[in-house]
Amino acid sequence: xxxxxxxxxxxxxxxxxxxxxxxxxxxxxxxxxxxxxxxxxxxxxxxxxxxxxxxxxxxxxxxxxxxxxxxxxxxxxxxxxxxxxxxxxxxxxxxxxxxxxxxxxxxxxxxxxxxxxxxxxxxxxxxxxxxxxxxxxxxxxxxxxxxxxxxxxxxxxxxxxxxxxxxxxxxxxxxxxxxxxxxxxxxxxxxxxxxxxxxxxxxxxx
Amino acid sequence: xxxxxxxxxxxxxxxxxxxxxxxxxxxxxxxxxxxxxxxxxxxxxxxxxxxxxxxxxxxxxxxxxxxxxxxxxxxxxxxxxxxxxxxxxxxxxxxxxxxxxxxxxxxxxxxxxxxxxxxxxxxxxxxxxxxxxxxxxxxxxxxxxxxxxxxxxxxxxxxxxxxxxxxxxxxxxxxxxxxxxxxxxxxxxxxxxxxxxxxxxxxxxxxxxxxxxxxxxxxxxxxxxxxxxxxxxxxxxxxxxxxxxxxxxxxxxxxxxxxxxxxxxxxxxxxxxxxxxxxxxxxxxxxxxxxxxxxxxxxxxxxxxxxxxxxxxxxxxxxxxxxxxxxxxxxxxxxxxxxxxxxxxxxxxxxxxxxxxxxxxxxxxxxxxxxxxxxxxxxxxxxxxxxxxxxxxxxxxxxxxxxxxxxxxxxxxxxxxxxxxxxxxxxxxxxxxxxxxxxxxxxxxxxxxxxxxxxxxxxxxxxxxxxxxxxxxxxxxxxxxxxxxxxxxxxxxxxxxxxxxxxxxxxxxxxxxxxxxxxxxxxxxxxxxxxxxxxxxxxxxxxxxxxxxxxxxxxxxxxxxxxxxxxxxxxxxxxxxxxxxxxxxxxxxxxxxxx
Numbered sequence: 001x002x003x004x005x006x007x008x009x010x011x012x013x014x015x016x017x018x019x020x021x022x023x024x025x026x027x028x029x030x031x032x033x034x035x036x037x038x039x040x041x042x043x044x045x046x047x048x049x050x051x052x053x054x055x056x057x058x059x060x061x062x063x064x065x066x067x068x069x070x071x072x073x074x075x076x077x078x079x080x081x082x083x084x085x086x087x088x089x090x091x092x093x094x095x096x097x098x099x100x101x102x103x104x105x106x107x108x109x110x111x112x113x114x115x116x117x118x119x120x121x122x123x124x125x126x127x128x129x130x131x132x133x134x135x136x137x138x139x140x141x142x143x144x145x146x147x148x149x150x151x152x153x154x155x156x157x158x159x160x161x162x163x164x165x166x167x168x169x170x171x172x173x174x175x176x177x178x179x180x181x182x183x184x185x186x187x188x189x190x191x192x193x194x195x196x197x198x199x200x201x202x203x204x205x206x
Numbered sequence: 207x208x209x210x211x212x213x214x215x216x217x218x219x220x221x222x223x224x225x226x227x228x229x230x231x232x233x234x235x236x237x238x239x240x241x242x243x244x245x246x247x248x249x250x251x252x253x254x255x256x257x258x259x260x261x262x263x264x265x266x267x268x269x270x271x272x273x274x275x276x277x278x279x280x281x282x283x284x285x286x287x288x289x290x291x292x293x294x295x296x297x298x299x300x301x302x303x304x305x306x307x308x309x310x311x312x313x314x315x316x317x318x319x320x321x322x323x324x325x326x327x328x329x330x331x332x333x334x335x336x337x338x339x340x341x342x343x344x345x346x347x348x349x350x351x352x353x354x355x356x357x358x359x360x361x362x363x364x365x366x367x368x369x370x371x372x373x374x375x376x377x378x379x380x381x382x383x384x385x386x387x388x389x390x391x392x393x394x395x396x397x398x399x400x401x402x403x404x405x406x407x408x409x410x411x412x413x414x415x416x417x418x419x420x421x422x423x424x425x426x427x428x429x430x431x432x433x434x435x436x437x438x439x440x441x442x443x444x445x446x447x448x449x450x451x452x453x454x455x456x457x458x459x460x461x462x463x464x465x466x467x468x469x470x471x472x473x474x475x476x477x478x479x480x481x482x483x484x485x486x487x488x489x490x491x492x493x494x495x496x497x498x499x500x501x502x503x504x505x506x507x508x509x510x511x512x513x514x515x516x517x518x519x520x521x522x523x524x525x526x527x528x529x530x531x532x533x534x535x536x537x538x539x540x541x542x543x544x545x546x547x548x549x550x551x552x553x554x555x556x557x558x559x560x561x562x563x564x565x566x567x568x569x570x571x572x573x574x575x576x577x578x579x580x581x582x583x584x585x586x587x588x589x590x591x592x593x594x595x596x597x598x599x600x601x602x603x604x605x606x607x608x609x610x611x612x613x614x615x616x617x618x619x620x621x622x623x624x625x626x627x628x629x630x631x632x633x634x635x636x637x638x639x640x641x642x643x644x645x646x647x648x649x650x651x652x653x654x655x656x657x658x659x660x661x662x663x664x665x666x667x668x669x670x671x672x673x674x675x676x677x678x679x680x681x682x683x684x685x686x687x688x689x690x691x692x693x694x695x696x697x698x699x700x701x702x703x704x705x706x707x708x709x710x711x712x713x714x715x716x717x718x719x720x721x722x723x724x725x726x727x728x729x730x731x732x733x734x735x736x737x738x739x740x741x742x743x744x745x746x747x748x749x750x751x752x753x754x755x756x757x758x759x760x761x762x763x764x765x766x767x768x769x770x771x772x773x774x775x776x777x778x779x780x781x782x783x784x785x786x787x788x789x790x791x792x793x794x795x796x797x798x799x800x801x
Contacts, residue, residue, distance in 0.1 A: 045240070045241045046238055046241070046346070049238075051228075051229075051234060054229045054233070054234050054237055055228045055229045057229075058229035058233065059225035059227075059228075060225070062224070062225045062227070063221055063224060063225050067406070068227070068230075068406055069406040069408070072229075072230065072233045072403070075229060075233060075237070076236060076237060079237040079240055080240055083240045083241065142216060142217065142220045143220050143223070143224055146217065146220060146221065146224075157217060157221075158221060161214055161217045161218040161221060162218060162221035162222065162225065164218075189210070189213065189214070189217075192217060196213065196216070
C-alpha cells in the first residue's frame with residue numbers, strides 16, 4: 001500500500017518536472033556544452049533517473065542475473081544507453097516504460113554474453129541463502145525453481161509477479177506478443193507449482 | 207496442492223525477498239555521474255564509450271591509457287579538439303623520461319609505450335579520462351577532465367601498484383573517493399585502494415600510501431571549490447592545521463573533540479527539546495535485524511539519557527521521499543510528539559506508545575516533508591500530487607485538517623521545504639535549488655506568501671525568534687555567480703526584509719537558527735569545511751563559533767535564548783549531538799546514550 005503511494009507520488013513529481021520549460025531540456029540533450037547547458041541538463045537526467053528508478057532496474061537485474069555484480073553492470077549499461085538515446089524519447093512521461101525496455105534488453109545482453117563465455121557464476125551468497133525472516137515452507141524450493149526457469153520464462157514471471165505489469169505491458173516491454181507472454185507465464189507457473197508441491201510433500205512426511 | 211492465487215502470491219513474495227537489496231550507493235553515484243562524464247567526452251569532440259567492466263584489469267587499462275597518450279604525443283602533440291581546458295601548472299612535460307612510479311603519479315610523465323596491441327587507434331584520440339571527486343550525495347559531484355599527460359601519468363602509476371583481489375570499502379557521506387572514468391577505465395580510488403565499482407570481491411590495486419588519491423587531490427585544486435578541497439584533503443591527508451590565533455573574533459571556536467567516541471550502534475539523526483531539561487533524540491540504533499529507529503529521552507538537559515520506545519519504522523537522516531520510514535522527531539510537550547518524514551507517527555503518552563497516522567484527504571498517501579509544533583498546534587507539510595500542502599492538528603489529538611493553500615513543487619531536481627513557527631505565526635519556504643514559493647500562517651490560517659530571495663538564484667533558509675522577528679540567510683548566486691551567504695532581517699513577520707551589512711562567513715548555508723532577534727547562528731561550510739557561524743549583534747558582525755568536523759548539520763535550533771542544539775554527522779561513523787548553553791558562543795558534544 002505504502003509503496004503504491006510512494007510510486008504514485010514519484011510519478012507526480014516527475015510529471016511536474018518534465019512539463020514546461022524542462023521538457024525541452026529533456027528532449028534536446030545532444031551536443032550541448034555542459035558548462036552552458038549545465039544545471040538543467042544534468043538535473044534533468046538525474047531527475048528522470050532517480051533513486052527509485054535505479055532501484056527498480058537494479059532489483060529487476062538482480063532477479064534476472066542472479067548476482068549483484070552483473071546486476072550493477074547491467075543497470076549501469078542501461079543507464080548509459082538511456083543517456084545516449086534520451087533524445088529519442090518523445091514523451092518524457094513515458095520514461096519509465098522506455099527505460100524498462102532498455103533494462104530488459106541490458107539483462108538479455110548480459111545473459112547472452114554469459115552463454116558465449118561459459119564461466120561458472122556463483123550465485124551471490126546473500127541472494128541464495130535462505131531468508132531467516134520468511135520461514136515459509138517451500139520458499140527456498142520456489143526461489144531455486146525461479147532461478148532454474150529459462151531466461152524468457154523468468155523474464156515473464158519477474159515482470160508479472162514482481163513488477164506487477166499486465167500481460168499487455170509485458171508484451172510491450174519485451175517485444176513479444178501477448179499470446180506468447182501468456183503461454184510463457186502458464187508454463188513457468190506449471191514448472192514452479194511442480195517444484196513447490198514436490199517440496200511441500202517432501203517436508204510434510206514425519 | 208496450492209491454489210493458483212496463493213502460488214502467484216508466493217512467487218511474488220519470493221521474488222521480493224530475493225530482490226530486497228536496493229541499488230548500492232556507489233552504483234547510484236556512478237549513474238549520476240554519467241551526464242558529466244559523457245558531456246566531458248562530447249566536449250572532447252567525440253562520443254565516448256565508457257565501459258563498465260566489473261572485472262577489468264587495471265594494469266591493462268593503464269597500458270591503454272599510456273598508449274593513448276603516446277599516440278597523441280607522437281602525432282606532434284596534437285591535443286584532442288576542445289580538449290582538456292585546464293592544464294594544471296604541474297602537468298609534466300610530455301616525453302619526460304623519468305620512469306613512472308606510484309609515488310610520483312603527479313610529478314612524472316609516463317614513458318611512451320606505443321607497442322601495446324590494446325590501443326585501438328580509432329578510439330584513442332580525444333577519449334578523455336574524467337575524474338570525479340565523490341563528496342556529495344543528492345547533488346552532482348565536481349568532475350573534470352585530465353590532460354593527456356595527466357592521464358598517462360595516472361595510468362602509469364596505476365600500473366605500478368600491486369594487484370590484489372578483495373572488496374574495497376564503500377564510502378558514505380562526505381569524501382568517498384575519486385572516480386576515474388575513461389574509455390578503458392572505470393575505477394574508484396578510495397582509502398588506499400583502486401577498484402572497479404561494485405560490491406562483490408574483484409581484482410583491484412592496493413595503494414597503501416594513497417598516492418593515487420593524493421595525486422588526484424593535487425590535480426583537483428583548480429577544479430573544485432576550496433571547501434570541497436578542504437573536505438577531501440582532511441579525509442586523505444588529515445585535518446588542516448588549526449586556524450591561527452586571531453583568525454576569528456571572540457568568541458573563539460569551541461574545541462569540539464575530533465572523535466567524541468559516541469556509543470557504538472547509536473547515531474542521532476534528529477533532536478527536539480520542549481524545555482531546557484526535557485528532550486528526545488531519534489537515532490539509528492542496532493537491532494538484531496539491522497538498523498532500526500531508537501529514541502532516547504533526557505530529563506536533565508542532555509546530561510543523562512534513557513531509552514524509550516520508538517516507531518517500528520525504517521530510519522534515515524532527514525525527510526526522504528523515495529522510501530518509507532522516518533528521519534525526524536518533534537515534541538510539543540512532555541506527552542505529544544511526532545516522528546516523521548515521509549511517514550507520520552504520533553505519541554500522546556511521552557513516547558511510550560506510537561501510532562502510525564494517515565492524514566485524510568490526500569490523493570497520494572501521507573508524505574510528510576516537514577513538521578513543527580508551536581502554540582498547541584502541530585503543522586505538517588505534506589505532498590499532495592505536485593503540491594505541498596499544510597495539515598494542522600491540535601497537539602493532543604490526531605485530527606489533521608488540510609489547509610486549502612497549495613504550494614506547487616518547483617521544477618528543479620531537489621525540492622526542499624522548511625517550516626518555521628513562532629507562537630501563532632508560521633512560515634513555509636520551498637527551495638528547489640533556488641527559492642520557489644512560500645506560505646504564511648496568520649491568525650490561524652495559512653495563505654500564500656512571497657518569501658525573500660526569490661531572485662537570489664540560490665536557496666534561502668528561515669529562522670524566527672518571535673512572531674514578527676524573522677530572518678533569512680540566502681546563498682546569493684549559488685547557481686550563477688556565488689557571492690556568499692547574506693542575511694536578511696524582518697521585523698514585521700516577513701512582509702519586508704532588510705539586508706544586513708556584513709556578509710555571513712559561510713560559502714554555503716545548510717541551517718539557520720535565531721536565539722533572539724540579535725543572536726543568529728548559521729550552519730554551513732566555509733573554505734575549511736563545515737562551520738557554525740554566529741552574530742550577536744543582529745548581523746552587524748559575524749564570527750565562526752564552532753567547526754563541528756561534520757559534513758552534514760541537522761536540526762540546528764534554540765530551546766531558550768541560551769540553550770541550543772545541532773546534530774553533526776561526519777562522512778563516516780556515528781553522528782554527534784552538539785549543545786550550547788551560552789547562547790551559541792560555545793558548542794560541545796553531548797553523549798546521547800543511556801547511562
